[in-house]
Amino acid sequence: MKFGATIKDALYQDWQASYIDYGGLKRFIKDRQAKHQWDDADEADFIKALASELDKVVKFQESKIAELTDKITNYESEVKDLIAAADASHQPQRSNGDGEAEGEDGDVEAGGADDDSLSDTSDDEFEDRFVDLEEDLANVIADVHDLGHFSHLNYTGFVKIVKKHDKRTGFKLKGHFMKDFLEKRPFYRENYDGLILQLSRLYNMVRTRGHPIVGDSSAGGNQSAFVRQTTKYWVHPDNFVQLKLVILKHLPILVFNPEKEFEPDDAAITSIYLDAPDLDLYMGRLEKTEGAEAIRLRWYGGMGVKQIFVERKTHREDWTGEKSVKARFPIAEHLVNDYLAGKYTMDETFEALRKKGKKTDKEVDSMIKLAREVQAAVKHKKLGPVMRTFYNRTAFQLPGDARVRISFDTQLSLIREDNWDGVTRSGNNWRRTDIGIDWPFPQLPDSDKELFPYGVLEVKLQTQMGQEPPEWVRELVSSHLVEAVPKFSKFIHGCATLLPNRVDLVPFWLPQMETDIRKPATQKAQIQRPPTSHSNTNSGTPSETRSTDLAQYTEPVSDDEEDEGNRHIGATADEAGWADLDPQAAAEAKAYREAQSKVAKGPGGRSEQSHLVAAPPKPPKSNEFFPKLTPANLSKLLDSRYELERDRGLNQQGPSTEAREEAEATGAAEATGNPSGLSLVPGRVEYVSSFRAGQGKKIAVPVRVEPKVFYANERTTLAWIEFSVIISAIGIGILSFSDPHDDIALAAAASFTTVALLAILYTAWTYWWRVRMIRARQAVQYHDYIGPTALCGILLVAVIVNFSLRLKQGI
Incomplete structure (x- = not known):
């Protein structure tokens, strides 16, 4: 177009x-x-x-x-x-003691129905x-x-x-x-953060009629049965402003100091992650092993902040009955180096807090324990600064109410902090000092930084068992504004992209970085002007009318401007909901289009306009294919490369060479929050059935391994052995109770015994292979199609041969 x-x-x-x-x-x-x-x-x-x-x-x-x-x-x-x-x-009016209200001049006002x-x-x-x-x-x-x-x-x-x-x-x-x-x-x-913050504060005052909701900080945590759910999403830069505006209509922006004027530094969050040269912590977090830890040092604001937080995140598997936890304690910035080197302990500092009564005994004891354990881990595992993450965070939450918490991180940057390749970055310090929070860090070489092209939205819900999340949250996460990426980790992404020579296992989302996440606009999570608006405008805009909401602007496929009319037909999965039509009307429209497409086909069964439609791409040949991820909530991640044709809402072909060159050569990538040079031009819908890792790399597919998986493997093995013993017993019985000179009985006994021995050998090999795959967390096909079929086939042949020989002998 x-x-x-x-x-x-x-x-x-x-x-x-x-x-x-x-x-x-x-x-x-x-x-x-x-x-x-x-x-x-x-x-x-x-x-x-x-x-x-x-x-x-x-x-x-x-x-x-x-x-x-x-x-x-x-x-x-x-x-x-x-x-x-x-x-x-x-406010109640002043009373004169007789039950009658006094006015300002002391006159008695009559009470009753009029009041x-x-x-x-x-x-x-x-x-x-x-x-x-x-x-x-x-x-x-x-x-x-x-x-x-x-x-x-x-x-x-x-x-x-x-x-x-x-x-x-x-x-x-x-x-x-x-x-x-x-x-x-x-x-x-311009990110409009100042305006959005003012609007959030003001809209919350009006929505609550001047009485903001204040609740317990646990907000449901005291209940005996509740569910915590955390999901992460990617957001395209085109949708940043709209997403913030949609959320602020339901949740205010969380501000710790409402009296302070907003400054860009207030939203900055920086973390330094520690790891060993063999990236042991990276592998543990990537494979989600039980007890895997992540240790980081975090501060809020600019480089002049004096208080640093030492944090440890510990992953717990669901089958343990425990929850993954994040614990932290504060430390003065000038003490961090000595603490990491083991020259300084936090015991005296925390004991002082106990004496002053600022912390309870339980809190102080837990902080002392945490500080000692982190210090011991740094020493024994030889941990040092490896990766820095920087981003600006906008948090949405009702003050004191943790039932719905939403954080939105933009300008995410991953920066190397190690000195492993002979380049001095952090040196002997716990962080490098040549950068601050001056995004996009122009002083750094490209090899030291990864500017993430999307925003990261994190939705945390805490609801009672059996309750559904709020309707607006469900609409938001199912809208075109977000793309679900479960278990996304900033630290893992930084290591996988900036340390390619040390990383052989990469996260599952890395191969998807070159696909665009924009999707056709839907009626969900839209910004619309009130239908009874008394504004002096009556012109249509994307925020005013339904028709333009359905056709939000996306960058055209090409600007050759010679291909008008080359439109391609595609259908959404939920056409009735997408177009806001009655289901019957949507079905009739779909049937009409199908009839028209049949009429338009030529004699050979192909459309006469087949030159307008590109053939589906053939998957590249490679031995490193991985199966499609099984969790249902990942299907949305795999069905990528969308493109919206503005006036018809139809899926078109992928970006032209010209459009891709524009995104790479004009600097548009950096201007739109995609300085990494990745093409963000929408493409056609592509259903991905397999992943392919880069040369020499493997993809870590998120696979949950619980003890019952090993038990299931053992039960299956025991069942096979039991069946093999029964078959061998049949063979021994035939041999024992038949005539010693009966060759047919001997052959039958030998065949049944051979089948039993082969079944035992196959069972042992299958058990060993499954145990190895489960321990390696490989997403392979564990269902056995060959074994049962082959066993039944061999038994059938043995029985048929036995009967045939007996019948032949009788004849």
């Missing part, structure tokens, strides 16, 4: 004049080339026009952000006044005003969403028009424009 048509459909009509004039710039190139060959004067005029468009876009975005900030501030003052007035109206009606009227008025404010804020949320969409759409327009210019004129402008124009005015990097 042409980008010129795409931008016209996707833009917000009220802001149309402020978008890049993509059509005008394209006509500028065509008109000049029609008159004469492109020269330096034309190039200067085009750059001037391009700069003017950029200035227009940047100024509008800045003014809109300022306008929204002022609007939120004004609403905040109004909400506070309304809450104060509502609280004052509910009740006045009070009811006042409450209704306050409630109406709160409802109006909630609707107004919903419009502001939609404005922020559309502004984020505005930034992304305009950035794509600039990249595409410059690429078209370079292709048609022969002048190379792309590198110069990216460096001297877009990098100096990076409007596309």
Whole structure:
């Protein structure tokens, strides 16, 4: 689809004049080339026009952000006044002692039904005003969403028009424009965190009518039966703003110090993971072995923070009846090196806390035990700094209520801290000092950093046994905004990507990094303006109308702009839900399309437009194939490479070579949060039935091994041995009770005994093979198709031969 048509459909009509004039710039190139060959004067005029468009876009975005900030501030003052007035109206009036209320002048006011009606009227008025404010804020949320969409759409327009210019004129402008124009005015990097934080605080005040919910911090943990569920998801950069806005309508952003002005450093979280040169802790965490540990040092904020947290995460298998735990204790930054070297212990520090009464005896004892165990592990396992993880976290949670906790990490970066390859990074210090929190760390070489292309969403639910999670949470995690990646680990991903020479086993998600996770938009988790909105606009935007919600903007397949009409038919799994149609109507539409496709087929059974549809790719030939992951919640991860055709919501072919070159060569990857250079252009739906590891690598498939698995193997082996003993007993019985000169009986006894011996040998080999595979946690086919079939076949042959010989002897 042409980008010129795409931008016209996707833009917000009220802001149309402020978008890049993509059509005008394209006509500028065509008109000049029609008159004469492109020269330096034309190039200067085009750059001037391009700069003017950029200035227009940047100024509008800045003014809109300022306008929204002022609007939120004004609403905040109004909400506070309304809450104060509502609280004052509910305060009991002063009594004169006779049961009659006094007015301000001491006059006695008559009580009775009139007072009740006045009070009811006042409450209704306050409630109406709160409802109006909630609707107004919903419009502001939609404005922020559309502004984020505005930034992304305009950035794509600039990249595409410059690429078209370079292709048609022969002048190379792309590198110069990216460096001297877009990098100096990076409007596309605005994350709107300040606005979102203000909106979250204000929307929560209005939603709770000025009385935020406050609960026990355990929030359900005291109940005898509850379920904790933690799931991780990847989020494409295009969906960052929308995801935050969707969540804040249900959960406020968790702020530890509401009185403090928001600063970018407040969201920064950095961790230093420790490990040995043989990556023993990495392997334990990757294979999920019982008791596997991860030891890290974490701090919140910039490099000037003086308090560091030493944390240890311990994995526990479900069959043990225990839960995986994370324990930590604080330590002063200047003491970390001595503590890791064993020169300093935390006993005195924690005893001082006990004496001051800041911690209970139980807490102090557990902290002392933890500090000693971590120190011993560092010494005996020779642990040192290996990997740094940095990200900015937005946490959503009701204060004091842990039933639903959502954290969203962006700008995730993995950085090497080791000195193993002869390069001094952290040296003798516990962390390297040449970097801080200055993402994307331009001073580091690419070999020392991995800039993760997606955001990481973590949803933690704690519900009573038998209860369902909130409906909005279920809609969110099943929407197009997220992609489930169970058991994703930042530490594991960093080691697998930055230490390839030391890692032979990689996580299951690593081969999927080159596939795009964007999917066709659904009606779930959308930002919509209230239907009764009293705003002065009536133009359609992605946040206003249902039709445009279904066709959110995604970058076109190519900007050749010569392939209009080449559309490909595809169907979603849930067409009725996707299109918001009655199931019967959806079925009729599907039947009609199938009938039309049959009519369109040629004499040979192929479609006359078969040149428009690419043949399914053949799987590469390799001996290193791994079966499809069995957990049902991983099927979504494997069905990847989606593409949305804007006007019809249909799946198209994969990205063209031109689109891939654009993502790699224009710097668009870094600008959209994908500096690793991975192609994030959507492709067709591809159903993956196997994984292939890189050269010399193996994929760690998440396989849960419990003791009952070994017991099941033993039971199966004993059953086979029992059956073999029975068969051998039959052979011995025939031999014992038959005539010594009966050759047929001897042959029958020998055949049954041979079958029994072969069955015992096969059973022993199968048992040994299964034990080895279970211990190695290999995702192989444990079901035995060959053994039972072969045993039954051999027994059948033995019986038939025996009867045949007897019948022949009788004849």
